[in-house]
Amino acid sequence: MRMYKSGVEMLSWALRSTSLWKCNSFIWTQTVLHYKCRGFAVSTRLGRKTVHTLERVRFYSQGSDSEELLNVQMKQADALQSTAKGDASELPSDKPEQAALFYTHIQDCLSPTDVLDRLKQFPAPQQHISSVFTRMWESIKKMTDEQRRYELRLMFEHPAFEELCDRATTNAWRMRSQDLAYSLLAIVKLGVSQNTRVVQTLLLVIQERLIQFDERSLSVLAGCIRDMDNSKNIQALREALRLLLKDRIPEIQSVVVLQSMMQVVGKDTPTHLKKKLAMKALSMEDKFSPPNTQYMFLSLAAMSLNFKPLLDVCSKKIAENVHEFPFSRLLAVLKSCHELHYRNFTLFSSVSEYVSNTFDMWSNKQVILFLLTFEELAFRPVVLLDAFTERIMLKSDSLTLRDVLSVLKVFSLLNHDLKDNRQQFLNSVTKVLESYFPKISMTELLKAVHYLGILDHFPQTPLEKLLHHDTLEQLLQRGRESDKVARWLQTLDLCLRLDGPHLPPTLMSIPDLHITVPAHELTVNQEVLRTVRGFMGSDAVQDSVLEEGVYFIDCVITLPHPHTKDSGSPESIRRIAVVCASPASFCFGTTHPRACLAVKLRHLIKLHYEPVLVPVHEFSSQTEQEKIKMLQNLILPGQESSETQEIQKDLPTSEEFVPKEPIL
Incomplete structure (x- = not known):
């Protein structure tokens, strides 16, 4: 049987035998934590979130026993026995006039060191330690990053700061719940490491008294621990x-x-x-x-x-x-x-219209960030894109290389119709791109030329630079390691072969890129296939056709051409490619094709197909008779169709689909 000289010694032994973070009915821990003291210096690295304390300020981490910490806690526990347990109403408070006077003394301090200097003249009452930390934090909120780093360094070097942290550690057990929450929040915002004694002690006391926290204190605590490691x-x-x-x-x-x-x-x-x-x-x-x-x-x-x-x-x-x-x-x-993965056409339209109506007040960077986010949402803000097109044509020199790549990405992946501004816009963007050739990387060049290819634009200088033997070899090597680079190369290869751009003599012989990317496993839409065979006949319909190893066609309808007398010539045969497209293939709220689908339809025309586009989400929502009528109107319209079928009307409210970014 072990004998103890005093109750303090008995409590010390009990604390060593149980978890330090012993919890009440709401908290438990999985390990027993013991602590040792260490010191560390200030980190001055730019942009670092945590500003560490100087060597004088000690913290504890997992390690050997620390008699000092246990003794402090036992003294505090013993002192608490003489006071009532609980929250603010049970703890001693200062007189109102004393509190008001103290607040007046620190309110005009403009930096943490000002607050610490003022404490020498007017020591903080016990119940207002949290106010000191809060005022120190408030004083640096509006400073620049450089000013903040300098002031925090001075704060950590100030001898009164260690004393203030010691007071917070010692008096944490006596603080009200609201003071605990605000103290922890301010200390963390000031950049004090989570491993410091003052932070860990506050966490311990908060765990022990969490059930006593009111609504406001819980809100402050929640905002604090949200940003902690x-x-x-x-x-x-x-x-x-x-x-x-x-x-x-x-x-x-x-x-x-x-x-x-x-x-x-x-x-x-x-x-x-x-x-x-x-x-x-x-x-x-x-x-x-x-x-x-x-x-x-x-x-x-x-x-x-x-x-x-x-x-x-x-x-x-x-x-x-x-x-x-x-x-x-x-x-x-x-x-x-x-x-x-939430879509709301009204919300997106209102934001894009507001930005368009106040276009002059937004910088290029702000507009581009809006456009990039809209592209991720698969939403095409037509008016905003048109307005930005005008600005680019007038002030293209203001674009950075990153701006150019972002603009090309948005306009190509959203398949935006540039109308009469097409050539001038593409020439302006290409000119800016060429000005950055001395510092552009190979991958950035490939990305830009690939986006231009999607837009059916093949400028000579970028192509010559990209298809140079050494550059192409390095890109092909990267393509074997990166799926994204491989798909960019594959798309560019298809565009160069199928679009048949007018190239300079030096590029007349395009090297075979030998890019093969595994095709997606696609299956025929059986409902569409069954309906087409029902009114066209099985003999005229071939399903699951794959062109160029990339472009999947649900079914191909072969018909004689009505205006050709020579039935034996290739021109006498019509090949109608029925392509089923999911909602993710369209810009949200419309059936305007996005990049992958737009390029596919363009290339099917080059391969002598007449593409017919079937929006699956519209087709599946109709009755059997409506489905037959819809496909008949698309495949056998009243007038001959030589262009890609593009439905211009808006879809019914369909806000829950999740579009994926085209892999191009």
Whole structure:
């Protein structure tokens, strides 16, 4: 039997025998953590998220026992026995006039070091340590990155900072829940490492008293741990919040608090809890402000939950108030739509129309970011593309190399009709591209020429540079290692062979690129095939035709040409290629073909087919009689069809398909 000289010694032995992060009914841990003290210096690397403390500030990490930490905790536990347990109403508080006077002293401080200097004259009362950290954080918010790094370095070097951290560590057990949350948030925002003693102590106390946190404190805590590294302790706190939310969701009255909770629970939260949070948000839609609607997209994306009723409500509100949102928020909404695989034609149209109507206030970079995001969403903002076309033709010199590549990507993959501006636009972009030849990489050159090929434009200088023997050999080698490069080469190869561009004498003999990319496993649409055979006859229909090893045709109908007398000549035969296309092959909201489908139809015409395009999503929604009539009108129209069939009308509301980026 072990004998103890005092209760303190007995508590020390108990703490060594149990997990330091012992949890209440909401928290558990998987390992016993022991701590040792270490020191580390300030990191001055540009852009680094965490600014580490100087050697004087110590932190603990997994390692050997530390008697010092245990003794501090035992003294704190002993001191707490003389005070009431619980939250703010049970803890001693300063007089109102003293609190107001202290706030006045630090409110005009303009940097963290100013706050620390002021503490020498007016020491912070125990209950206002969190206010000190918060003021230090607020003072650097509007600084430039360079100023912030300099001020934080001075802060970590200031002798009062270590003392302040020690006070926060010692008094954490006496803080109110709100002070704990704000202290942790400010300390983390100031760049103090998660491994420091002050952060770990705050986390420990928060875990022990999480059940006592009110709605506001939980919101602040959620916003803090959302940006912290996903360590075991943070993961345990996340799990605790999830368990706590199961009972607390009905009590939440603030939209901001609810959104903070949605963001912190994360993607690995059980689906039933995600939907419970989304349903609660939907019940509060009448309280949504414009920023709430934007932030709701981000919150649902953080949970990876496509909850259409809530997204539809937010989309409508944003569309009605689109002029109230700055660039960054509109772009964030569109990016969240892409993450959630959510499509809303009204939302996309309102954003594109707003940007088009206020076009002069947007820079090239902003417009290009909008266009790139719209392309990811497979949405073609016609008016915005036309407006940007005009700007490029007038001020093409303002484009960077990245801008040129982005412009070519958007215009080619969305298959935008440039109309009368086609040649001038392509010449302008090509001229800017050629100006960057001294510093362009081989892959960037291939990407650009490949996009130009999709647009049926083959400028001489870029082609000569790309098809140079040494350049081509290196690209072919990369194509064996990269599927994307291989597909770019394959598309360019097809365009050069089938489009038959007028090339200079030096390129008359195009080398055989020998690019083979595994074709997608496609199957015939049996319903379309059965309907076609029903009114055309089985003998005239051949199914599953593959051209050039790439282009799959559902069925080919062979008919005699009505205007040719010589039945034995090739011109006397009509070959009608029936091509079934999924919604992902079209720009969202229309049946305007995207890049892959557009190039396929163009090349089938070069191969002497008459392509007939069947939108599967329209076809499958009709009755049997309507299906027959639809195919008859497409295949045997009243007048002879020599061009690609392109349906110009909008589709019915169909917002849930997930378009994939063309692999070109």
